[in-house]
Structure formats: structure tokens, C-alpha cells
Amino acid sequence: MRRDIFQAIADPTRRAILTLIALQAMTPNAIAEHFDTSRQSISKHLRILTECELVKQKQQGREIYYQLEVKKMKELDKWLEQFRKIWESRFNELDKVLNKLKTTKK
Template sequence: MSSAPKHDVFQAIADPTRRRLLQLLADQELPVTVISGHFPMSRTAVSKHLNILAEAGLVKERKIGRERRYRMETEPLQELRRWLSYYDRYWDNKMAALQKFVESGSGDDPSDPTGPSAPKAAE
């Protein structure tokens, strides 16, 4: 029986450093020594971030000799994608409302001197 992960996908990607790590590992498998060269922090700090990503299932590690190599796993990102797709409808609704507003001709016409943005006469 396996225990639940210590960190979920949302917690893991909440940190900008971990998001950058995922971008770095998206197309390649790298050892921690190479990975840490891309960050202004110690190898130990990078390893801690990698461990959090691994606990969330976003990174897999394999040992080759004395070296540990890391690669990104995309399957856990599907949970994030499903969650975000639920909110796509709100974005789509806002874009549709904006399109309707723009196409209706409502709003501020800069060529109309009496429009809402026209300078007001001093009182």
C-alpha cells in the first residue's frame, strides 16, 4: 500500500523555481550538477526543489553510476489541466462579452468630440 504524496501538483508548481525546473527538464534528462548550474542557489537547495517535484510525481529520478538524473513526468500535469479547463468557460465568456461589446459599436469613439472622452468645458 502506497501512501499519499507529501506534495500535490498544485503545491509543487506554486514555486517559481520549481516551474523553471520543469521547463528545464521538459525535453531532457539532466543530472543535478547540470541543473544546479542554471540557478543562483546551492545544489542542496536545487535538490530540495527536485524532491518536492518528485513527491508530486512531476519528476522521476534514475541513478546511473554515482549520478542521479532527473526528467519531467507529464502525467500529473493532467490534473492541473483538468482543473484549469473548468475555468476556461469563464475566460471564454469574458472574451465573448468583449467581442460583443466591441462589435456593437458601443463605447468611446475617439473621433466623436461629444463622446465620453471629450474634454469637459470648465465650469
């Protein structure tokens, strides 16, 4: 059972859950109300998100609040960094071209 953030965010429902609870923690039932699927399937998604630590639980009586774990999101950001370097350098290339055009105009 592969369980990493990349596989976790591959599912559109899970991405929507993450967005939903980003600003405030919510219970499974409350989350399920926002979707056209059963509470159990949401529960399954939450388990997957919990397993890869994108989300953490906070028990409160018999209710369980799920909240975003931003820390793990940073891993995704970290992976993106290698490509960000590239698109930034390509932007610089464009910058050079523009500068060249400017100086040629003079």
C-alpha cells in the same frame, strides 16, 4: 507535509527546474549550475517535485537523471478547465455583441 502540484509549482525555482528539464533529462549537478543556490537545495526541490510526481528519476551509473512527468501537468490543466469554460463563454458574449453591432450597422 502538504505535497501537491499546486504547492510544488508555487516556488519560482521549482518552476524554473521544470522548464529546464522539460526538453531533456538532467542530473542534479547540471541543474544546480543554472541557479544561484547550492546543489543541496536543488536536491531538496527535486525531492519535492518527485514526491508529487511532477518529475521522475532515471538512475544511470552513479548519476541520476531527472525528467519531467508530463502526466501530472495535465492535472493542472484539468483544474484550469473550469475557468477556461468561463473565459470562453465570455468571449462568446463579446462575439454576440460584435455580431449585433454588425447587423445594426446594416
